[in-house]
Ligand SMILES: Nc1ncnc2c1ncn2[C@@H]1O[C@H](COP(=O)(O)OP(=O)(O)OP(=O)(O)O)[C@@H](O)[C@H]1O
């Protein structure tokens with residue numbers, strides 16, 4: 282177990298700059314999720330932690346030791362690859378024991394450690410199979426087993442669940458989480474799925490275009506997104522964002538409508554008004570919304586509606602019996618409205 | 630037209646002629662489709678092979694149809710030192726050349742698999758020995774192995790001063806044998822190197838990364854990842870290479886014609902020499918037929934070595 286410190290790390294492939302100065306401090310035993318859209322540099326950062334890519338600038342230290350020039354095998358990390366990278370010509374047992382075999386461990390030790398990891402992951406019956414003979418979820422577990430056996434200071438996961446079907450993904454998600462609670466090893470987990478990030482992380486690092494947009498606890502990111510990007514990225518369905526201006530104590534969105542402001546809002550100015558779908562409520566005195574589409578999901582009802590010219594999504598816990606074309610009076614919960622500067626996109 | 634007539638209307642079944650039915654009959658179709666391939670095989674492969682085997686049991690000479698003599702040709706060969714010499718050199722030539730080709734070819738493939746500058750040009754250069762017609766390269770080897778003008782002798786004698794006299798490459802039996810093997814290795818490397826390079830490129834880089842994290846040194850990565858993953862393709866390439874080398878005729882015939890004094894005769898050249906210039910078709914055929922057991926052995930080797938390894942098998946359950 283160890284802390285991981287990433288200080289102003291930069292990466293360029295030739296003249297293409299991929300990471301522009303990324304800094305994250307990870308505490309001992311923390312579960313950190315790097316999340317961001319495709320191509321933002323998450324895998325690159327993870328591979329730099331693992332030592333598979335060299336570091337163009339900045340410093341990475343693991344357990345207080347700067348590892349910029351330390352070989353991957355000496356960094357005491359284990360990585361689970363997106364495609365699992367199991368050795369196809371070795372059985373599950375051999376795959377898991379490979380690192381020990383290379384280190385010259387005696388047979389009994391290998392046997393004991395592999396059995397231990399296999400037990401945690403429920404792989405005891407599969408030890409003699411080859412990777413080809415396993416299902417996706419089992420391969421995923423073997424890849425984790427290979428990492429556990431190493432008993433590393435840090436686990437690195439690169440989108441380990443993206444090849445699994447939705448149901449298995451949910452199951453593995455909680456298995457990984459459980460495993461972490463059990464082993465308490467510092468973990469860095471890459472995903473582009475914000476639900477995975479929200480459910481698993483102690484600390485979420487939202488990245489975009491090689492920069493960190495915001496780092497914080499999941500609910501902190503949900504409650505107080507630092508900018509428009511994080512606001513739109515975290516939360517599902519995504520936050521509604523309307524451009525307009527504040528005048529006379531209310532927000533005026535496109536095509537009119539006077540939207541309530543949160544306490545402490547500026548008196549005037551050009552802003553982006555953000556409200557999450559689930560923070561609308563039905564209110565006879567509210568804004569007049571024209572219902573466009575009603576989508577009941579059972580637990581809630583999602584309604585696509587027009588308020589003025591704004592196209593917004595609302596999600597209501599109660600059943601809404603409106604039909605397309607009806608007028609539905611709704612109002613946003615003022616305390617849960619987010620305001621962002623229209624130029625910079627930063628939270629006000 | 631009544632309503633019921635419309636209700637009961639059915640699409641009329643198409644009447645099929647006898648010919649159409651015949652062509653719809655699967656066994657017939659299979660037969661028709663196989664016919665060209667089988668015909669070609671019979672005419673161009675089975676017939677010559679059968680004729681060769683038949684000839685080996687006769688005393689046919691050029692210009693005279695032969696009599697059936699049973700195993701006489703083989704009995705004669707069995708007692709002939711030149712034949713055994715050719716068997717020995719065929720096996721020796723094949724074995725040493727194969728080891729050389731695979732050692733150097735694998736080494737080249739591993740080099741070319743790295744990120745090198747001018748990679749594609751290097752690959753093209755590696756292919757050169759293969760593109761040059763054999764006879765042309767044989768002529769080049771005459772120069773290299775010439776008693777007076779050999780570049781190798783020149784380097785050893787005039788430049789490095791490690792020898793006093795020129796080497797008689799093709800005049801002494803063992804010199805000639807090794808010289809031919811060297812020429813064969815030179816010609817065979819491209820095939821091996823390019824095939825193995827193709828095999829190397831199918832190995833996922835993430836396996837190497839995983840091995841790197843698992844703490845494997847470069848040597849261990851080769852031993853535990855590259856080599857086992859390359860083995861299936863290695864076996865195929867090796868089988869082909871052994872067959873090509875064993876039946877190699879052009880290079881040997883063009884460079885030494887089996888000389889000096891039959892010391893570099895391999896079975897193919899000896900068969901040709903006895904059969905065509907010597908006119909003893911039956912005996913030549915018997916020598917050629919004697920190659921069959923060796924080739925069958927090589928093919929069996931491939932069959933078993935190539936038999937899909939367990940880890941390559943699909944999703945079966947044990
Ligand atoms: N070896 C390389 N050479 C040049 N550019 C690269 C290389 N590897 C990655 N990149 C570029 O770096 C950027 C970040 O890549 P990276 O793989 O880190 O993205 P990611 O955030 O993991 O995306 P995804 O979610 O799709 O996996 C991409 O624009 C990619 O094109």
Ligand SMILES: [Mg+2]
Pocket residue numbers: 323324325439440
């Ligand atoms: Mg990635």
